[in-house]
Amino acid sequence: DAMVIQNPRYQVTQFGKPVTLSCSQTLNHNVMYWYQQKSSQAPKLLFHYYDKDFNNEADTPDNFQSRRPNTSFCFLDIRSPGLGDAAMYLCATSRGGQGASNQPQHFGDGTRLSIL
Amino acid sequence: GNSVTQMEGPVTLSEEAFLTINCTYTATGYPSLFWYVQYPGEGLQLLLKATKADDKGSNKGFEATYRKETTSFHLEKGSVQVSDSAVYFCALSDLQKLVFGTGTRLLVSP
Numbered sequence: 001d002a003m004v005i006q007n008p009r010y011q012v013t014q015f016g017k018p019v020t021l022s023c024s025q026t027l028n029h030n031v032m033y034w035y036q037q038k039s040s041q042a043p044k045l046l047f048h049y050y051d052k053d054f055n056n057e058a059d060t061p062d063n064f065q066s067r068r069p070n071t072s073f074c075f076l077d078i079r080s081p082g083l084g085d086a087a088m089y090l091c092a093t094s095r096g097g098q099g100a101s102n103q104p105q106h107f108g109d110g111t112r113l114s115i116l
Numbered sequence: 117g118n119s120v121t122q123m124e125g126p127v128t129l130s131e132e133a134f135l136t137i138n139c140t141y142t143a144t145g146y147p148s149l150f151w152y153v154q155y156p157g158e159g160l161q162l163l164l165k166a167t168k169a170d171d172k173g174s175n176k177g178f179e180a181t182y183r184k185e186t187t188s189f190h191l192e193k194g195s196v197q198v199s200d201s202a203v204y205f206c207a208l209s210d211l212q213k214l215v216f217g218t219g220t221r222l223l224v225s226p
Contacts, residue, residue, distance in 0.1 A: 004159075006159075031212060040219075040221075041218070041219070042205060042216035042217065042218055042219050043160070043216060045213060045214075048212065048213070050212060090159050090160070092159075092160075094212070096212055101147060101148050101209040101211065101212075102148045102165075102167045102209070104150055104162045104165055105160075105162075105214060106162070107152075107159035107160040107161070108159050109157075109158050109159045110158070110159045112157075
């Protein structure tokens, strides 16, 4: 089945140790998103790629970076994780272009990040 | 800016009860509206959507109607099941992004 796949499902890292989360998709969607979701809250958009164009949200800390080497893959890099970065990280995709506002986003199951 | 307001939870119901989760929005123009559901430990799944006024989205017994006059998109289900226990998010499209409500937790007991 076409889907959005996030690896790993659970990631533990040490305070200050860089960590990378990955996302792949078989939907051939041109837009990919990264969200941070903390307990009992709505997902918070960190950034998104429209094709190769990177769009950062104004309040996303510099500690968070992203790479999209091709249409199918997108990575979230946290350069120096702090305790406050412990959260669920969700990847999503959608089809961009004309009429795109009608298109839903398709989410992966997320990676739960813990910081020791 | 655009925003979505949902009723606070948790909503606690017995199996087979009627469900309503209220959602109202503020937006310029006519956004598409969505309901997403999140089961424990999982990502968000699209439950239903509506793209214009008076559209009714439906799926798995859930329904919501896009009401422009009241700027609302309330989620309803006639008879809930224990398996419907989850967090429900109302959202609207804002260009290429989604604006989410805060989510409403639904707890259904046998």
